[in-house]
Amino acid sequence: MQIPVIEPGCIPPDPVSPDSLKGIPRQQTNPARRSIENWKGFVEHLRSQSVLVREEKSESSVFVTDAGGLAFGLPHGVVRPNSAEDISKLLKAAQRFRVPVTVRGGGLTTEGESVAFGGILLDMSSLNKVLEIDTKAMTVRTQAGIFWHQLAEILRREGMDYLSAPLNLTASVGGTLGVGGIDVNSPRLGCSCDQAIELQVVTPTGDIMHCSETENPELFERVLLGYGQFGVITEAVLKIRKFSPLTMQYYYYASLTTAIEDLQMLSKADAADYAGILTILDRAITLLVAFDSDERQKDFEKKWKPKLRGHGEFGFGLLMAKYYLLRPWKIEEALYIVSRRFTLFPEFNRAEFMRDGKIIDRTVVFSRAVWKFWGGRQMVIPDLSAKAEKFAEAVERGNAVCRKYFKYYTLYCVGIKLKGNLPRYEMSCIPPDASDIAYGCEFEPMLRDTDYSRDYLQSFKNEIYDIGVDMGLSYYRFGGMMKGYIRSVFGDELVEKHLAMKKAADPAMILNPDVIF
Amino acid sequence: MGIKKKIKGYESCSGCGVCLLVCPLWRSTGSMAYTRKGRAKAMQGGVAPEDIASSIDACFMCGSCEPACPEGIDIVGMNLEQRRRLNESRSSYPAWYPKNEIHTSSRNSKLPQTNTILMAGRNLDGDIKIVENIVSLLGGDKSIAISDDDGRDIAAAVEAGLPVPPERIALFISLLRNAKNLIVSEGILHRQLREWLPAKKVMGIGEALLNIQSIRKALGPDDIFIVESRGYHSDFERLVKFYDRLRKDTGCLMNLDLQRIAIPTGASSLRGAHNRKTAGCSEHSAWILKGRKFKRIVVEDLSDIEVFQEITDVPVVHLSMIVK
Numbered sequence: 001m002q003i004p005v006i007e008p009g010c011i012p013p014d015p016v017s018p019d020s021l022k023g024i025p026r027q028q029t030n031p032a033r034r035s036i037e038n039w040k041g042f043v044e045h046l047r048s049q050s051v052l053v054r055e056e057k058s059e060s061s062v063f064v065t066d067a068g069g070l071a072f073g074l075p076h077g078v079v080r081p082n083s084a085e086d087i088s089k090l091l092k093a094a095q096r097f098r099v100p101v102t103v104r105g106g107g108l109t110t111e112g113e114s115v116a117f118g119g120i121l122l123d124m125s126s127l128n129k130v131l132e133i134d135t136k137a138m139t140v141r142t143q144a145g146i147f148w149h150q151l152a153e154i155l156r157r158e159g160m161d162y163l164s165a166p167l168n169l170t171a172s173v174g175g176t177l178g179v180g181g182i183d184v185n186s187p188r189l190g191c192s193c194d195q196a197i198e199l200q201v202v203t204p205t206g207d208i209m210h211c212s213e214t215e216n217p218e219l220f221e222r223v224l225l226g227y228g229q230f231g232v233i234t235e236a237v238l239k240i241r242k243f244s245p246l247t248m249q250y251y252y253y254a255s256l257t258t259a260i261e262d263l264q265m266l267s268k269a270d271a272a273d274y275a276g277i278l279t280i281l282d283r284a285i286t287l288l289v290a291f292d293s294d295e296r297q298k299d300f301e302k303k304w305k306p307k308l309r310g311h312g313e314f315g316f317g318l319l320m321a322k323y324y325l326l327r328p329w330k331i332e333e334a335l336y337i338v339s340r341r342f343t344l345f346p347e348f349n350r351a352e353f354m355r356d357g358k359i360i361d362r363t364v365v366f367s368r369a370v371w372k373f374w375g376g377r378q379m380v381i382p383d384l385s386a387k388a389e390k391f392a393e394a395v396e397r398g399n400a401v402c403r404k405y406f407k408y409y410t411l412y413c414v415g416i417k418l419k420g421n422l423p424r425y426e427m428s429c430i431p432p433d434a435s436d437i438a439y440g441c442e443f444e445p446m447l448r449d450t451d452y453s454r455d456y457l458q459s460f461k462n463e464i465y466d467i468g469v470d471m472g473l474s475y476y477r478f479g480g481m482m483k484g485y486i487r488s489v490f491g492d493e494l495v496e497k498h499l500a501m502k503k504a505a506d507p508a509m510i511l512n513p514d515v516i517f
Numbered sequence: 518m519g520i521k522k523k524i525k526g527y528e529s530c531s532g533c534g535v536c537l538l539v540c541p542l543w544r545s546t547g548s549m550a551y552t553r554k555g556r557a558k559a560m561q562g563g564v565a566p567e568d569i570a571s572s573i574d575a576c577f578m579c580g581s582c583e584p585a586c587p588e589g590i591d592i593v594g595m596n597l598e599q600r601r602r603l604n605e606s607r608s609s610y611p612a613w614y615p616k617n618e619i620h621t622s623s624r625n626s627k628l629p630q631t632n633t634i635l636m637a638g639r640n641l642d643g644d645i646k647i648v649e650n651i652v653s654l655l656g657g658d659k660s661i662a663i664s665d666d667d668g669r670d671i672a673a674a675v676e677a678g679l680p681v682p683p684e685r686i687a688l689f690i691s692l693l694r695n696a697k698n699l700i701v702s703e704g705i706l707h708r709q710l711r712e713w714l715p716a717k718k719v720m721g722i723g724e725a726l727l728n729i730q731s732i733r734k735a736l737g738p739d740d741i742f743i744v745e746s747r748g749y750h751s752d753f754e755r756l757v758k759f760y761d762r763l764r765k766d767t768g769c770l771m772n773l774d775l776q777r778i779a780i781p782t783g784a785s786s787l788r789g790a791h792n793r794k795t796a797g798c799s800e801h802s803a804w805i806l807k808g809r810k811f812k813r814i815v816v817e818d819l820s821d822i823e824v825f826q827e828i829t830d831v832p833v834v835h836l837s838m839i840v841k
Contacts, residue, residue: 058569061562062555065532080548106534125537126547149538153775157808170534352761352777361775367535368776371587377531 042097049089053077063121069378071112075121084208084234092206094510105172113515130154140240144174144233161243163195169367174233180429184274187267187415193224194419200235204506221423228512244292245358251310253285260392267415271304277413280340282399380457382464383442383476387434395441397467405460406445413441431474440476525590530557536582539778545797553582566603573599574611579781580750600678613791615673634696636667638703640818650837672703700725704747721748723817726836735839738768739812746781772805780805784820798824
C-alpha cells in the first residue's frame with residue numbers, strides 16, 4: 001500500500017481505516033481555533049439583509065453542549081430567525097462564505113450533533129408559533145421550532161392532541177421530523193415523522209420550498225429522517241386527533257426475552273394503543289400497555305391479556321422476594337429495585353394528572369419522569385433498532401454490555417410501525433431488513449450517583465454500536481450514532497449515494513456538518 | 518410547612534429546558550436568552566450578571582420555573598441572588614425599580630392577639646371594601662387582625678434584589694410571632710416568611726378564602742379562577758393538590774397549564790405594576806383565556822382585575838366578592 005503524501009493543513013482519510021474519525025473537529029471547543037475566512041464580511045452581509053448574528057458569549061454559551069453533555073463547542077455566532085426568509089438569507093450567505101451552520105431545536109442530541117463547533121448556530125426555537133388548527137381536516141400547521149409540549153398546550157385548548165412525539169417535553173417538531181421520533185404508541189402510529197403531511201423547507205442553498213407526498217416528493221422523503229442534511233424544516237402540517245385520556249396497565253417479567261416476545265405479539269396484533277417495555281436492570285421488566293378508549297381496553301382484556309406471560313405486581317413481588325432470598329449477596333440490587341419501584345411508579349399516578357383513574361397529559365407524566373429519573377448533566381443512551389426476528393438477541397447482547405459497565409441501568413423497548421417501503425427509511429433509524437414493524441431498544445445507565453469518565457462512557461457506547469455492526473442493525477437515535485460507524489453499518493455504496501445527493505444539495509457542505517458526512 | 522432546603526444553583530443546570538416551557542418571557546419573546554436556562558448556561562460559560570442584565574431585569578419572579586425544574590434547583594433563590602449581584606455592579610436601574618426607601622420602623626404599633634394575621638400588601642392596597650370583606654369572611658375582627666405593616670417595602674426590595682437590613686426584618690416579624698397563620702397577599706413574601714418564621718402557616722388570600730365552604734360553593738364550571746402564581750409556586754407540592762381538589766369539587770377552570778404551573782399575568786410584578794403594556798400583561802392574560810369557555814373570571818390577586826378587563830367583556834371579580 002502506498003501511503004499518500006499529506007498536504008499541509010489537511011488530514012486525509014486513514015488509508016488503513018477510511019472510516020476512522022480523523023479530521024472530525026469535535027474536540028474544538030473554542031471558536032477562535034476554527035478561523036473562518038472573512039467572518040466579519042459574512043456578518044456584515046447578513047446584517048445588511050436584516051439578519052442579526054449574535055456574537056455575545058451570553059448568547060452562544062446557552063448552546064455549548066447538548067443533552068448528551070459529552071461534546072462541547074461554541075459557535076462564532078447565533079442566529080435566531082424570525083422567518084423562513086431569514087434562514088434563506090443565512091444559508092445563501094453561508095454557501096457563499098462557506099460558513100458551517102448547525103441547526104438546533106431542543107438540543108436533545110447525544111453525540112454533539114446540535115452543538116456548533118464554530119460557525120453559526122441556528123436556534124430554531126424562536127420559530128414556535130402554531131399557525132392554524134383545522135379540526136375538520138384534523139391537521140395543525142405549525143412553525144417547526146416549536147417544542148412538542150408547546151404544541152400540546154395549544155392543541156389541548158381545542159380538545160386536540162398530536163399523534164405521537166418523543167417522550168420529552170423539549171424536543172422540537174422540526175428536529176423530531178428530521179430524525180424519526182418514537183413514542184409509546186409508535187407500534188401503532190409509527191415514527192413521529194410519519195404524521196407529517198406537508199413541510200416548508202429551506203434547502204441548503206437557501207430556496208424556500210414546499211413539499212409533501214405529491215409536491216416535491218423527493219425533497220419530502222429526503223428531509224424526513226434526513227438528519228438535517230437536506231434542508232431546514234421551517235413549517236410542518238401534521239395530523240392531529242381528538243384528545244383522550246388513557247388507562248395504563250403493567251405486567252411484570254423476570255425474563256427479557258419473554259417480555260419482548262409478548263411485546264411483539266401485542267404490537268403485531270395491534271392489541272393496545274400504547275405498548276413498550278421499561279426495565280429496572282434486567283430483573284424487573286415491565287411491559288406497559290395503555291388504551292385510549294374503554295372499548296379497546298375491554299377487547300384487549302378479553303383477547304390478549306390471558307395470553308400474556310407477565311405477572312401482576314403482587315405475584316411478581318413474591319417471585320422477586322424468593323429470588324433475592326436465595327441470593328442474599330445481591331441485597332443491594334434488591335433494595336435498588338424496591339426503591340426504584342416506590343419512587344418511579346407513583347410518578348405515573350400523581351393525583352393532579354389523573355381523572356377517574358385515567359392519565360391525562362400523558363406526555364407531561366412520562367416526560368417529567370424521564371427527566372427526573374433518567375435525566376442529568378450527561379445522558380448516555382446508545383440504542384439499537386432491529387427487525388422483529390433479531391430484536392430479542394440484540395437486546396440480550398446490549399443488556400450484557402450494560403451489566404458489564406454499570407451497576408444500575410434501564411432498558412426501554414418499543415415497536416415502530418412502518419408506513420411501507422419509503423425512501424425516507426433508507427439510511428435511517430429503520431433497519432434496512434425490517435418490514436411492517438421495527439423494534440428499538442435504548443440502553444441507559446443511571447449516572448447520577450457516580451462519576452464516570454468520558455472514556456468509560458464512550459467505550460460503553462462503542463460496545464453497543466458494535467453489536468449493531470455485527471448484527472446488521474440500525475440505531476434508534478441514528479443521528480446520535482458516531483459518524484465513524486455509518487459506513488460500517490450501511491456500506492460504502494449507500495453512503496456514497498447519499499453523499500452524492502448531499503453534495504448536489506449542499507455544494508459547500510455547510511448545513512449540519514459532521515453529523516452524517 | 519418549612520422551606521425545603523435546596524442548595525443547587527446555576528452550576529447544576531443540565532440545560533434540559535423544561536423551565537422554558539413555563540416561562541412567560543419565553544412565551545412572549547421566543548428568546549432563550551431571556552429564560553432561566555439561558556441565564557444559567559450563560560453563567561456556566563463564565564458570563565457576568567452585568568452582561569445579561571436585560572434578562573435578569575426582565576424576569577417576573579413568578580417562580581413558574583422552580584417546580585418545573587427536574588434538578589430541584591432553587592431557581593427563585595438563584596434569580597434573586599443574580600439581581601442582588603447585578604445591583605452591586607451597576608449604577609443605573611430600570612424604571613420599574615422601587616423608589617421607596619425601606620421603612621426604618623414598623624408601622625405596627627399594636628396588633629390584637631389573634632390566631633391569624635392578614636397582610637394586605639400592595640396587591641390589596643387601597644381597596645378597603647375588599648379587605649373588610651376578607652376579614653368578615655374569615656371570622657371577623659376577633660379571629661383575624663390586619664397588620665398595618667404588611668411588608669410591602671420588603672417585598673419590593675426582595676423582588677428587586679435590593680438589600681433588606683436585618684433590623685427591618687426583625688421589626689417586621691416581631692409582631693407576627695403570636696399568630697399561627699399568616700395570610701399574605703404578596704406571593705413573593707411567602708418563601709421569605711417560611712424561612713423567617715418556620716413554625717407559622719403561610720398562605721395566600723386564595724387558599725385562605727377557598728377553605729370557606731360558601732366561597733367554594735360559589736365557584737362553578739362557568740368560572741375561571743386565576744391563582745396568584747408566586748405564592749402558589751413557593752409551596753407547589755402542597756398547593757397543586759389543594760387546587761386539584763378545588764377543581765374536582767367545583768369544576769372551575771384555572772390558569773394552570775398542562776404541568777399544573779400557574780400562568781401569571783405579570784401584573785403584580787414590579788415591572789407589570791410600573792407598565793402593564795411593556796410587561797406584556799395583556800398577552801399573558803390572553804393566553805390564559807385562549808380556547809377556554811367561561812362566563813366569569815375570578816382573581817386571587819387584585820392587580821389582575823384590570824388586566825383581564827382590558828381584554829374581555831366577561832365580568833372579572835375578586836374571590837372575596839363572589840359571595841354576599
